[in-house]
Amino acid sequence: MENFKLCYKYSSDNILIGTSKSYLDKQGSEDSYLLPINSTFQVPPTYGNNQIPIFNKDSNSWSLISNYRFNTIYNKITKESKLVDYYGEIEVGYTLLFPKFYSIWSEELNTWIIDHDKLYQSIYSQVTSTTSSLIEKGYYQYKDSSNNLLISVSTDTINQGRFNAKAFICSLGQLTFPFEIWDGNVNYVFTTSNEFMTFCISYGSYIESIAREGKILRDSLKDMTDEELLNFKDPRLT
Numbered sequence: 440m441e442n443f444k445l446c447y448k449y450s451s452d453n454i455l456i457g458t459s460k461s462y463l464d465k466q467g468s469e470d471s472y473l474l475p476i477n478s479t480f481q482v483p484p485t486y487g488n489n490q491i492p493i494f495n496k497d498s499n500s501w502s503l504i505s506n507y508r509f510n511t512i513y514n515k516i517t518k519e520s521k522l523v524d525y526y527g528e529i530e531v532g533y534t535l536l537f538p539k540f541y542s543i544w545s546e547e548l549n550t551w552i553i554d555h556d557k558l559y560q561s562i563y564s565q566v567t568s569t570t571s572s573l574i575e576k577g578y579y580q581y582k583d584s585s586n587n588l589l590i591s592v593s594t595d596t597i598n599q600g601r602f603n604a605k606a607f608i609c610s611l612g613q614l615t616f617p618f619e620i621w622d623g624n625v626n627y628v629f630t631t632s633n634e635f636m637t638f639c640i641s642y643g644s645y646i647e648s649i650a651r652e653g654k655i656l657r658d659s660l661k662d663m664t665d666e667e668l669l670n671f672k673d674p675r676l677t
Contacts, residue, residue: 446478447494454526455483455492455501491526510535515544540669553665562660562668569673570653574646 443460450456461472461480474480483492483501491506507523512533514520529535534544541558542551618629629635652675660668 444472444480446472446474446480447483448475448478449494450477452526453494453496455494493526505529507535513538553669555665555668558665558668559660559663562671563657566653566656566660566673569675570649570656573649573653573675 443462446459446461448456448459459475459478461474461478464471464473479494479499481494481499481501483494484503486492486503489506489510490503492501493504494501504526505528506526507529508526510523511520512523512529512535515532515534518538523529536551538544539551539553541554541561543554543557544550545552616630616632616635618635619626627638629638656673660671663671
């Protein structure tokens, strides 16, 4: 006869933690074994992934409970993540499924689904921001012939796409020619008001074309599917 018998240990909260040896009680009967604390001779059931045996001392038997410890779960509303540090089922309002971009939780489908409105608004804002950025590149400082700064202007035509050259010139007041425009890299020198007017009209057309292209892109988003929106790339950035 072996001098020990296999037993099964459980934690303070009765969760299976492994096996141990129960040795013969030399002072007892020949088939008497000393059972360590928090141990049992009852064989626990076979368990799979996300399961763990738990011992019931009252019934002297094992049962299975869920075990998602050390898994990351996500709040179905806020998408906030946290690690599971308890045994049993995942708490209400959380899921093991990683949230997709621009998604909301569907209890009916028990999964994340694309929030079309949120996705659309995000792409719409990106296109608007790119349009604004391209227009802001048309930022000029207006200086007189003595290189004194007269005014700095950044024309915002994102929504209306309009540039009134005459009103723009009038807003600068009485200009003294030759007149310079500095765009950060190049000095544009104008000797007459007609030259400057021609430039402003050309510049206004350029600004209008950027705004118009941005509007066309924004309008095209309305008919795009979720997949098309997710894969959308602004052609002006390529």
